Amino acid sequence: MRGTFAIQTGTYPDANYAAEPQIFKNIYEAWAGVKLTDNLWLDAGIFVSHIGLEGPNSRDNLTLTRSIMADNSPYYEAGAKLTYDRGKKWLFSFLAINGWQVIRDRNQNEAIGTQIQFRPTPKVLLNSSTYLGEGRNVPDSVGIRLRYFHNFYVTYDPSKKWKLAGAFDTGWQEKLDGHGGYDAWQGGSLIVRRRLWERAGLVGRAEFYHDPTGVLAPTRAGGLRTTGYSLGFDYLPVPRIILRAEVKEFVDKNQVYLKDKSFVRTNGAATVMMGLTL
Numbered sequence: 384m385r386g387t388f389a390i391q392t393g394t395y396p397d398a399n400y401a402a403e404p405q406i407f408k409n410i411y412e413a414w415a416g417v418k419l420t421d422n423l424w425l426d427a428g429i430f431v432s433h434i435g436l437e438g439p440n441s442r443d444n445l446t447l448t449r450s451i452m453a454d455n456s457p458y459y460e461a462g463a464k465l466t467y468d469r470g471k472k473w474l475f476s477f478l479a480i481n482g483w484q485v486i487r488d489r490n491q492n493e494a495i496g497t498q499i500q501f502r503p504t505p506k507v508l509l510n511s512s513t514y515l516g517e518g519r520n521v522p523d524s525v526g527i528r529l530r531y532f533h534n535f536y537v538t539y540d541p542s543k544k545w546k547l548a549g550a551f552d553t554g555w556q557e558k559l560d561g562h563g564g565y566d567a568w569q570g571g572s573l574i575v576r577r578r579l580w581e582r583a584g585l586v587g588r589a590e591f592y593h594d595p596t597g598v599l600a601p602t603r604a605g606g607l608r609t610t611g612y613s614l615g616f617d618y619l620p621v622p623r624i625i626l627r628a629e630v631k632e633f634v635d636k637n638q639v640y641l642k643d644k645s646f647v648r649t650n651g652a653a654t655v656m657m658g659l660t661l
Contacts, residue, residue, distance in 0.1 A: 384415065384416065384417050384418070385415070385416045385417075385418075385424070385426075386414060386415035386416060386428075387412045387413070387414055387430075388412065388413050389410075389411040389412045389413075390409050390410060390411060391409055391410070391411040392409060395439060396408045396409060399439075399458055399459075399484070400486075402485075402487075402520065403486050403487055404487055407429075407486045407487065410429055410486075411439075411459075412428075412429060412430055412431060412459075413428050413429045414426050414427060414428025414429060414430045415427065415428060422467055422468050422469055422470075423465070423466070423467050424465070424466045424468070425463065425464075425465055425466075426463065426464050426466065427462070427463040427464075428461070429459060429460075429461045429486055430459070430460065430461075430464070431458070431459060432456070432457040432458050432459055432460050432484070433460070433464070433476060433478060433496055433498040433512050434456050434457055434496070434512045434514065434532075434534045435452075435453050435456050435457075435512070435534055435536070435550070435552075436453070436510075436536040436538070436548060436550045436572075437449045437450060437453035438458065439458050439459075441627070441656055441658065442625055442627075442656075442658035442660070445546070445548055445574045445576055445586055445588075446574060446586055446588050446613060446615055446629065447615050447617075447627040447628070447629040447654055447656055448613065448629055448631060448652070448654055450550075450570070450572045450588065450590045450592075450611070451570060451590060451592040451600070451607065451609060451611065451633075452550065452552045452570030452571070452572060452590065452592055455570070455592070455594070455599040455600055456532070456534065456552060457483055457484035457514075458484065459484060459486070460478070460480045460481070460484065460485070460496075461480060461481045461485065461486045461488075462478060462479050462480030462481055462493075463478070463479050463480075464476050464477065464478040464479075464480075465477045465478075471502055471505070472501065472502055473499075473500065473501055473502075474498070474499070474500040475497075475498070475499055476496075476497065476498040476499075477495070477496075477497055478495060478496040478497070478498075479493060479494075479495055480493065480494050480495070480496060480516075481493060481494070481520075482494050482516060482517055482518075482519075482520050483514065483516070483517075483518050483519070483520070483530065485520045487520075488520070489520050489521065489522055490517065490520065490521065490522055490523045491523055492516065492517035492523070492527055493516060494514060494515060494516020494517065495514075495515050495516060496512065496513055496514045496515070497511075497512065497513045498510070498511070498512045498513075499511045499512075506539060506540045506541065507537065507538070507539050507540075508537065508538045509535075509536075509537050510534075510535065510536050510537070511533070511534075511535050512533070512534045512535075513532065513533050513534075514530065514531070514532040514533075515529070515530075515531055515532075516529070516530060517529060517530065518530030518556050518598075526559050527557075528556050528557045528558075528559055529556070529557045530554060530555070530556045530557075531554060531555045531556075532552070532553070532554040532555075533552070533553055533554070534550070534551070534552050535550070535551050535552075536548065536549065536550035536551070537549050537550075543578065544577060544578045545575075545576070545577060545578075546574075546575075546576040547573075547574070547575055547576075548572075548573075548574040549571075549572070549573050549574070550571065550572050551569070551570070551571045552568075552569060552570040552571070553567070553568070553569045553570075554567065554568050554569075554598070554599075555567050556598050566596040566598050567598075568592075568593060568594035568595075568596075568598050568599060568600075568606070569591075569592075569593050570590070570591065570592040570593070570594075571590065571591055572588055572589070572590035572591075573588065573589050573590070574586065574587070574588045575587050575588075582618060582619040582620070583616070583617065583618045583619070584616075584617050585614070585615070585616055585617075586614075586615045586616075586617065587612075587613065587614050587615070588611075588612070588613045588615075588631075589610075589611070589612055590610065590611045590612075591609065591610045591611070592607050592608075592609050592611075593607070593608055593609075594606035594607050594608075595608060602637070602639040603637075603638075603639060603646065604635075604636075604637035604638070604639050607635060607639065608635055608636035608637065609633050609634065609635040609636075609639075610633070610634050611631060611632065611633040611634070612631060612632055613629055613630065613631030613632075614629065614630055614631075615627060615628060615629035615630075616628050616629075623659060623660045623661070624657065624658070624659060624660075625656075625657070625658040625660075626655075626656070626657055626658075627654075627655065627656045627657075627658070628653075628654070628655045628656075629653070629654050629655075630651070630652070630653045630654075631651065631652055631654075632649060632650065632651040632652075633649065633650045633651075634648060634649050635648050635649075635650075636648075
């Protein structure tokens with residue numbers, strides 16, 4: 384048997400768990416699993432999402448801040464998953480979950496997901512993750528809108544000094560206007576990390592996010608049509624401590640970013656972090 388229980392606090396649960404009851408907001412993970420046969424596990428509870436290259440912990444991601452596509456896909460999910468893990472080569476998962484980043488289920492519409500990972504060589508990882516189900520955690524009387532979503536990413540480590548990663552998201556959601564059809568969105572990112580010396584490195588990211596109808600990122604102009612760029616510096620002064628700094632800028636097709644009480648097309652930020660691993 385196996386399991387994990389981890390708690391959390393801070394602005395991350397305030398923002399991402401805002402729709403959850405207070406009792407769930409401080410739970411980062413709470414799941415248990417049992418081994419059915421060799422390489423086959425059944426896990427159930429609250430766990431980190433099976434979607435995406437980037438997770439909630441900034442310390443562990445390739446870049447200090449997360450991409451727009453990461454912030455608009457689930458960071459956590461609740462339900463059960465069946466995982467067949469062949470070690471270094473293949474991993475297959477099938478999930479039955481409450482919905483799109485949902486712990487407390489408010490309707491009768493569940494969701495399913497899949498994940499496939501393949502390592503053709505020790506330097507390359509390919510990942511494909513899917514989601515099929517209702518996209519909004521609203522009562523059944525409001526209306527069901529099915530969401531279809533696929534995430535793909537690849538990482539490549541050509542040498543000890545270099546690491547490359549690319550990710551792409553695409554999704555469709557049913558319209559409720561009586562005319563049928565779907566609203567669609569896409570996002571992508573490319574990340575390059577270069578180690579300068581043993582304890583320091585540079586990391587750059589280029590990204591885009593195109594959600595014209597505002598399915599996941601609604602704005603005053605409908606949705607985001609944004610490109611972004613970032614450059615970061617990482618330094619590990621001693622074991623278990625990491626210092627990170629990053630500057631980034633977003634540029635949108637429309638004036639959607641609020642600055643000094645007016646809307647502009649660009650948005651910039653500088654971020655620093657100290658991370659400690661116990």
